[in-house]
Amino acid sequence: MQKLIVLGAGGHASVVIDAAQAAWPGVEILVFDEAPKTDRILGLPISQGRPDPENFDNATTQAIVAIGNNQVRATLTQWLENAGFKLATVIHPTAWVSPSASIEQGSFVSARAVINARAKIGAACIINTAAVVEHDCMIKKSTHICPSATLAGAVKIGSQTTVGANSTIRELVSIADNITIGAGSVVIRNITEAGTYAGCPVKQL
Numbered sequence: 001m002q003k004l005i006v007l008g009a010g011g012h013a014s015v016v017i018d019a020a021q022a023a024w025p026g027v028e029i030l031v032f033d034e035a036p037k038t039d040r041i042l043g044l045p046i047s048q049g050r051p052d053p054e055n056f057d058n059a060t061t062q063a064i065v066a067i068g069n070n071q072v073r074a075t076l077t078q079w080l081e082n083a084g085f086k087l088a089t090v091i092h093p094t095a096w097v098s099p100s101a102s103i104e105q106g107s108f109v110s111a112r113a114v115i116n117a118r119a120k121i122g123a124a125c126i127i128n129t130a131a132v133v134e135h136d137c138m139i140k141k142s143t144h145i146c147p148s149a150t151l152a153g154a155v156k157i158g159s160q161t162t163v164g165a166n167s168t169i170r171e172l173v174s175i176a177d178n179i180t181i182g183a184g185s186v187v188i189r190n191i192t193e194a195g196t197y198a199g200c201p202v203k204q205l
């Protein structure tokens with residue numbers, strides 16, 4: 001890959017750009033945003049709108065959505081796929097990803113994150129800075145594991161779920177789709193009903 005298209009130009013995009021530049025020195029990064037708040041990000045120009053697939057060659061170009069909102073990231077990742085772009089998986093070089101783990105396309109793994117043996121990460125996920133995804137965890141698509149969250153062994157997380165910063169999920173626990181776990185929370189039982197949960201142990205807000 002010589003070119004990386006990044007959709008989104010907010011705070012999370014800065015982190016993805018830094019990681020991509022560290023992972024692929026010399027990569028040309030092209031940033032697009034539908035409503036940019038500035039004209040540059042980390043010194044790179046921001047183009048307004050979406051990239052035109054006619055202008056890019058999949059042999060040299062990949063694309064990723066760098067937006068923290070799970071629903072928006074899911075929708076735009078689907079748009080990239082439908083438009084024929086090749087999705088990138090961006091992994092910061094200081095992250096540890098077990099050779100037996102798998103990560104689907106369009107996902108981002110930030111600095112110092114750990115993804116241990118046989119863990120499976122779906123498409124368009126964010127495994128954020130210093131998050132720990134222990135052995136045999138399964139995370140469905142478009143989910144965000146926030147900074148320093150810890151998923152103990154064999155935890156299952158649904159799609160479009162957010163596991164808040166510095167929260168802990170007990171081993172073997174399952175959390176369904178469309179759930180938000182508050183920062184610093186502890187989950188010790190399965191959560192099946194969509195909603196927001198916080199505290200130690202969590203209660204539905």
Ligand SMILES: CC(=O)SCCNC(=O)CCNC(=O)[C@H](O)C(C)(C)COP(=O)(O)OP(=O)(O)OC[C@H]1O[C@@H](n2cnc3c(N)ncnc32)[C@H](O)[C@@H]1OP(=O)(O)O
Nearest residue numbers: 146147163164165180181182183184185196197198199205
């Ligand atoms: C790089 C990055 O920045 S990645 C992003 C990382 N960000 C996070 O991890 C943040 C995750 N979000 C949170 O923790 C939020 O507080 C949420 C989603 C749990 C709740 O947000 P809101 O719906 O706005 O709730 P609000 O702030 O109004 O609080 C409602 C109640 O829940 C309590 N509450 C909120 N968050 C938490 C929490 N994390 N733990 C315990 N209690 C909480 C509040 O004290 C309040 O209680 P009260 O009604 O008794 O006063």
